[in-house]
Amino acid sequence: MILSGEKGSGVWNVEFLSEQDMIRINVTLSVGAGVRAEVAALLSEMADLSRGERGCIGYEILENCRLEDTMMIIETWENEAVLATHKESGHFTRIIPRVRELATEMKSQKFTTMASADEAITGRRTVREYTGEKICTGVIERVVRAGMYAPSVKDRRPWEFFVMEDAKHLHELAEILPGSEALRTAPMAILVCCNTRLAGLEGGNWPQELGACVQNMLLQAYAEGLGTAWIGVYPKMHFVHEVKKALHLSSEFVPFAVVAIGKTARETDTVTERYDPLKVHFISR
Structure with missing residues (x-):
């Protein structure tokens, strides 16, 4: 449940709930x-x-x-x-x-009803149709902040984020990237890039680091009650170059993925239990 208050009515102009709620x-x-x-x-x-x-x-x-x-x-x-x-x-x-x-x-x-980690992991689904309702700046910052807490080698944090809220850029990317129909109705999207100047000389781990970063963002968005779609760019270099050209990115940035974010237009389907014990192998002496 979310309520807001205006100046003059007090910063804490919210409804009281159960003492058991965090x-x-x-x-x-x-x-x-x-x-x-x-x-x-x-x-x-x-x-x-x-x-x-x-x-x-x-x-x-x-x-x-x-x-x-x-x-x-x-x-x-x-x-x-x-x-x-x-x-x-x-x-x-x-x-x-x-x-x-x-x-x-x-x-x-x-x-007061943020999803638990387990709920976000098992409940998150790719959403391809959105209401178009604008997402407030505070939510965007929390989603990006979650991404920034992903693990990275030697704490290099090689990620950079480009927030797009205008239909022109969203539709342009929808024309470039396959499987990106979500960008046609999403009110915003975040392009996650690698800053190669931060990735280190060896630079071999940044795809894993940015993958963890994007996953954090998807789970945070779910906890905020929003839907997302992870649209891959890297390692398909043709699309990497096309996105760089469309957004006029400088040479140090490598587009990794676009995350469409918005309020889901319709309920997503549930899936059956995915845990498969046959895929878990214990190595012992």
């Missing part, structure tokens, strides 16, 4: 350049103090690399009771009203 709250802030540094300092202090509270699972501050006036708080709490205690803490009552004064706008979203 809660995540995402707060998006619009902040002018003149007060950005002060807001960043306040939120950094808020994060440090909140992480020390009982029941705080996570408290992160993000800054938008595309929109300089946008910041975001991502916080996760064990249940409603510990969240209520947090809202009465001295640092909350001191810092959040000041942040609210400085921000030109604050909106919040509350999530």
Whole structure:
């Protein structure tokens, strides 16, 4: 369940749910350049103090690399009771009203039914038809953030992301890439590329690293209640070159995959159990 609140009605303008529910709250802030540094300092202090509270699972501050006036708080709490205690803490009552004064706008979203890892892994399906409803910036950032937590050799993190929200680029890629009909109805897609300057001299592991990155993104999108389609580009070099040319990418970027994301237009089919014990082999001495 997701509810949002406007400035003036309080950052935490959300419906209370069962104390047994784990809660995540995402707060998006619009902040002018003149007060950005002060807001960043306040939120950094808020994060440090909140992480020390009982029941705080996570408290992160993000800054938008595309929109300089946008910041975001991502916080996760064990249940409603510990969240209520947090809202009465001295640092909350001191810092959040000041942040609210400085921000030109604050909106919040509350999530209480995020899919578990097992649910996302077994429930995710390729979606080829979408409603076209726009995806908010906060969701896009969380999906990309999940991708950035994939494993990589020597922590090189050779990935780069190009977010496309305009129909022109989406339809152009749909013409180039086979099996990409999802791009004709999806409201957005993310091109995942390898930055060869970050991949290392040997560079042999980046396809596996980017594959793990894309899988993380698919699972995060599922947890957000969205559908996805993984459209491969690499290693078919003809399509790699065509995508680079269409998007005017510089030489260090190698297009790996396009991930279409959006709200599913119709329910996807379920599949039968895929676990096959005959494919599991135990090696012993």
